[in-house]
Amino acid sequence: MMVSQQDKITVSQTVIVITNFLLGTGILTLPRTSVEAVKTPDVWLSVVFGGLIALLAGFIMVKLSMEYPEKTLYQYSRDIIGKWPGGLFSLLLICYFLATSSFQVRSVTEVMGFYLLEDTPLWAMAMVFLWSGIYLITGGINPVARLYEIIFPITVLIFLVVIFMSASIFETDNLRPVLGKGIVPVMQGVKTTSFAYTGIEVLLIIVPFMRKPEQALKATLIGISFPIVFYMITVIMVIGALSIDGVTSRTWPTIDLMRSFEIRGLIFERFESLLLVIWIMQIFSNFTISYFAAAIGLSQLLKRRMEPILFGLLPVIYLIAMTPKNIDQLFQMGDLIGNSAIFLVGLIPLMFLVISKVRRRKFEKN
Template sequence: MIRSQDKISTSQAIVVFVSYTMAAGILSLPRTGVEATGTPDVWLAVIFGAIIAAVSGIILTKLSQEYPEKTFFQYGEHIIGKWLCILISLLFIEHFVTIAAFEARIMAEMIGFYLLRKTPQWAIIMVMMWVGFYSMKDGMGSITRLFEIIFPITVIIFITAIFMSVGIFELDNLRPVLGKGIMPVLKGTESTTLSFISAEVMVFLIAFMKKPEKGVNVVLIGISITMLIYLATVVFVIGALSVEGVTGRTWPTIDLMRSFEISGLAFERFESLFLVIWIMQLFATFTISYYTASLGLSQLFSKKNRPFMYGLLPVMYLISMYPKNLNSVFSLGDYVGYVAAVLFGVIPIPLLIISKMRKIREKTSEKYS
């Protein structure tokens, strides 16, 4: 059973959902989107990607709503049996562990390149992991309260920094719309969809909600908020740097912040402030993924959560340190996205169908018994 102090409201669930979604993708999305489309129409691909992510999230939500106050790790056995449930649950857990490791490594890469050039990556990653452990050791309630502080600060700073670039924004850089037709947009939808890693959080978030019937609202509002932020990012980054200027940059969103300064303000250059705030957002995604993985193991094997929290630390550290360079890190991110598309975009569909069929069969049996 879920502890009362871990129960969260609908608005808190939205904060957790968006905090999980807005991670490393926003820093490189303009580049990956332009590389995939080859046109300024990335913003259309973002909208299509959001729609696909929303559909996936709704399916997972409908599945979880069938089993109130239970995560997939608990109700999966009822749908597909014990051993198949264990197999799929372990795949889910492996995915969350990999996401946590990826976010830790991305954060280390950013901090090492922009802020602390002489600090070794292992030191940055270990600090993040132990702070994450401390933040989540008391359960979902404490995690949510932390994100309620981080989220509004992130949004305010992001909006301020993005719209400060209006002075270097050129609308012509976004033209022509659909100049090469719809096919480039459809090609770009794959990369933008992978940036909307979010649906999987519903395998456990519904269980903590005071009003699980509001789960679909959480998905739709959460995806909408993320989509608007991603849209603002790609529009202003491409509008300021142009399609050609974006393709040659590793972190175009950060480079946009470095392209302007406002004299006379407390912060004349915004990239350092933006980096600090977005590091908090990376930390949020890391924490949720870490907590979900440890929670899944504890529920799957009916053990206390704390030992699994400790046990996952070295595993995440080894995965985060495995990529040898930044290109390998991005390859790991692509792997995470493709795995998420299969695990949480394809598998939930037959699970929902089987669950509905079992419910109908049980009601029929009760009726004639």
């Protein structure tokens, strides 16, 4: 399937797609999950190391995609490892993207139900999310990228304003001592913080949609750098304000940080609603691009038009999203998706790149 010129995206749009896909549930949960793993105030170092691993993975994915610049991973996986193994891998990747999109839908309904729309049925909130997403995606990746261009600056502005307003309750002592227990706890937390950067696998799908695919590496470096900075600021401010013990006792510590202070005299005295607004927009971004990736994968695997597949996948996403019975099962689902990402989008692209390079050298010799 060749990508039409009308459905191509610019380098800056690629940057924003990568950034928006990486910024998701992690803004709310990363402080808690990373502190549980590290158990020291040095979590921000784990976030940096996790980001460096994401940069390395992004580099590998771009190099692999540049070997087949006009094809997505679904198409060239069959060229690399054969029709049937490649088809099976594509199916696993489609399931991964479906699970990711379902996880985002359920996450947003849980948070909205708890903080914003109490007593509203989960299915009602999920339906609004799902139908809004399908309305956007039916136009292709171009309208998706253009919407993200609107969402991103709003996210940056509101996030920075709200997070730095919490400086009044920030305690530097909560971040000390630096490396008090050495580097080992920091390294133990790298696996957890790396999960926050799952989403970089979108590179394997969107490079063929770039107008200038030769600049994919530049877009990747910039696109991953933004989330590293966002996550670092979030972790430092949340731990500095709530302390290590305060973070581990809360399900959504970033929202609790916003609820722990108020500034009288302003139009808004409580700021968690503003944070939730931008977070919902980011989750919508995450959901739509993973939904798009699953649909285009099935479309290319079955060699069928994408629109009917989009509508066919809608009830599947809903059913997967409603499967977890409570918040603990939802987090277990998130862990499962993160663990599968290590193999599906971490190790396998590296293996594909090695096989592709070896084959190319053999072909050149012959």
